[in-house]
Amino acid sequence: MKHKFFVATYGCQMNDYDSKVIESLLVSENYEKASSAEEADILVVNGCAVREHAEKRALGFMSSLKKVKNRKKMMILAGCLANSVRILPKFVDFAVSPTEYRFLPDLIKEKRSKRDLESNGDYTSIKVNQGITLLAPISKGCNNFCSYCIVPFMRGREESFSPESLIGQIKMSMNGSVREILLMGQNVNSYMYRGVDFTHLLSMVLDEFKSLRVRFITSHPKDIHIKLIELMAENKNLCSHLHLPLQSGSNRMLEMMHRQYTYEKFKSIVDEARRIVPSVCVTTDIMTGLPYESDEDFKKTMHAMEELRFDDAFMYRYSARRFTMSRYLEQCDETIALGRLKEMIDLQLKIRREKAQSMLNRSVEVLVENRSARAENEYFGRDLSNRSVIVKSGRVKRGGVYRVKINEVRGITLKGETAEEI
Numbered sequence: 001m002k003h004k005f006f007v008a009t010y011g012c013q014m015n016d017y018d019s020k021v022i023e024s025l026l027v028s029e030n031y032e033k034a035s036s037a038e039e040a041d042i043l044v045v046n047g048c049a050v051r052e053h054a055e056k057r058a059l060g061f062m063s064s065l066k067k068v069k070n071r072k073k074m075m076i077l078a079g080c081l082a083n084s085v086r087i088l089p090k091f092v093d094f095a096v097s098p099t100e101y102r103f104l105p106d107l108i109k110e111k112r113s114k115r116d117l118e119s120n121g122d123y124t125s126i127k128v129n130q131g132i133t134l135l136a137p138i139s140k141g142c143n144n145f146c147s148y149c150i151v152p153f154m155r156g157r158e159e160s161f162s163p164e165s166l167i168g169q170i171k172m173s174m175n176g177s178v179r180e181i182l183l184m185g186q187n188v189n190s191y192m193y194r195g196v197d198f199t200h201l202l203s204m205v206l207d208e209f210k211s212l213r214v215r216f217i218t219s220h221p222k223d224i225h226i227k228l229i230e231l232m233a234e235n236k237n238l239c240s241h242l243h244l245p246l247q248s249g250s251n252r253m254l255e256m257m258h259r260q261y262t263y264e265k266f267k268s269i270v271d272e273a274r275r276i277v278p279s280v281c282v283t284t285d286i287m288t289g290l291p292y293e294s295d296e297d298f299k300k301t302m303h304a305m306e307e308l309r310f311d312d313a314f315m316y317r318y319s320a321r322r323f324t325m326s327r328y329l330e331q332c333d334e335t336i337a338l339g340r341l342k343e344m345i346d347l348q349l350k351i352r353r354e355k356a357q358s359m360l361n362r363s364v365e366v367l368v369e370n371r372s373a374r375a376e377n378e379y380f381g382r383d384l385s386n387r388s389v390i391v392k393s394g395r396v397k398r399g400g401v402y403r404v405k406i407n408e409v410r411g412i413t414l415k416g417e418t419a420e421e422i
C-alpha cells in the first residue's frame with residue numbers, strides 16, 4: 001500500500017511553490033496525496049516566518065495536528081519557518097528548509113533532519129506539478145537586509161538561476177492546463193546572470209512561450225528599470241501589473257528600513273509606469289508600527305496612499321523578527337500600531353471601491369482560473385492587469401480567456417458577462 005502525505009501551506013507565493021516542489025517530489029517517489037491530515041502517514045506543515053502572525057498560524061495548525069499524530073505518522077516542518085524555529089516541538093520528527101527539499105525523500109526514509117543550510121537550493125532541475133499558473137522562481141534568497149526583514153536569514157543569499165535552466169524547468173513542468181507563467185523572486189529586478197538582466201530574461205521567456213501570459217513578482221523600487229515598463233507597453237502577453245512595495249511614505253522611515261529609495265523616487269516610477277502603460281495596475285505592501293514611527297511619519301504614509309491611489313495593497317503591522325536589526329530598537333506601542341493599521345485599511349478600501357466603480361461598463365480580457373465557491377455558474381479569473389473578476393456564465397471553462405464586460409460592481413468586487421472567447 002502506498003504511503004500518503006498531506007501538505008498544509010501558510011505564507012506567500014514562494015511557500016505555495018515550495019509546497020508544489022514537496023508534493024511533486026513525493027509523488028515521483030510513489031507517495032500518494034491524501035485528502036486530509038487524518039488519512040496521511042506524512043504530515044508536512046510548510047510555514048512562513050516573515051511575520052509573527054503568519055508564524056503563529058502555521059505553528060498553531062501544527063499543534064492542532066497533535067491529536068491526529070501517532071507513532072506511525074511522521075510530522076515535518078518545512079518552508080522558511082523551518083530555519084526560524086530553533087527548538088522543534090517534541091511531536092515534530094524533523095525540519096526541512098527550502099534549500100534541502102531535494103533530500104526530502106531520503107530524509108523521510110531516515111527520519112532525520114539534514115540541517116544543511118549551505119546546500120544550494122536550486123529548484124530548477126525538479127519537475128514540478130503545475131496548474132493554470134506555472135510558478136517559476138528566477139532566483140532565490142535576498143541580499144537587501146531591510147532592517148525589519150527575516151527573509152535574507154531564512155532563504156539565504158540571492159542567487160539568480162541561469163536563463164537556460166529556468167526555461168528548461170518551465171518546459172519540463174509544462175502541461176496542457178498551463179496558461180500563464182508567474183516569474184518569482186524576492187527582488188526580480190536585481191536578477192543578473194552573466195550579463196542577462198531581468199528585462200532581457202523576460203524577453204527570452206516571452207519569446208519562448210508566445211501563447212502564454214507572463215507575470216512577475218516582486219519588484220523592488222531601488223532596482224526597477226524603465227526598460228521593463230517599455231517592454232510591458234510593447235508586449236501584450238506581459239501583464240500590465242507592477243507589485244511595487246512602498247513600505248512607508250516617510251523618507252525618514254525608508255532610511256531606517258534600509259530600503260534605498262525615497263518617496264519621490266518611488267512616486268516618479270509609478271508616474272512613469274502609468275504614463276507609459278496607462279492600463280497598468282500598481283499594487284504594494286505597506287507596514288506600520290515600526291520602531292520610532294511617529295504620527296508625522298504615519299501621516300506621510302497616508303498622504304502617499306492618497307496621492308498614489310494603489311490598485312491594491314497588502315498592509316501589515318510590523319512585528320519584531322529574529323536576527324533582524326530593528327528587533328533591537330524600542331518597539332512601537334501596540335495599540336497605536338493597530339489604530340494606524342485600521343486607518344490605512346479603511347483608506348485603501350475607500351480607494352479600491354472608487355477604482356472598482358470606475359471599471360463599470362469596461363471590457364477586460366479574463367483568464368478563468370476556478371469555479372467560484374460562492375455561487376453556481378460563477379467563475380473567478382484575472383484580467384491582464386491582474387484584477388480579480390467574477391464571470392457570470394455557465395458556459396466558460398477553466399483555463400479559457402474571455403472578453404468580459406463589467407456590468408456589476410459590489411464594493412470592491414467586479415462582476416461581468418462573457419462576450420466571446422479569445
Ligand code: SAH
Pocket residue numbers: 050051052148149150151185186187218219220245247285286287316317318319320321
Ligand atoms: N521582497 C519583497 C517582500 C517580501 S516579504 C520586497 O522587498 O518588497 C513581504 C512583505 O512582508 C514585505 O513587503 C513587508 O511589507 C512585509 N514584512 C516583512 N517583514 C515584516 C515584519 N517584520 N513585520 C511585518 N511585515 C513584514
Ligand code: SF4
Pocket residue numbers: 142143144145146149150151152186187220
Ligand atoms: Fe525582505 Fe527587503 Fe529582501 Fe524584500 S528586499 S525580502 S523586504 S530584505
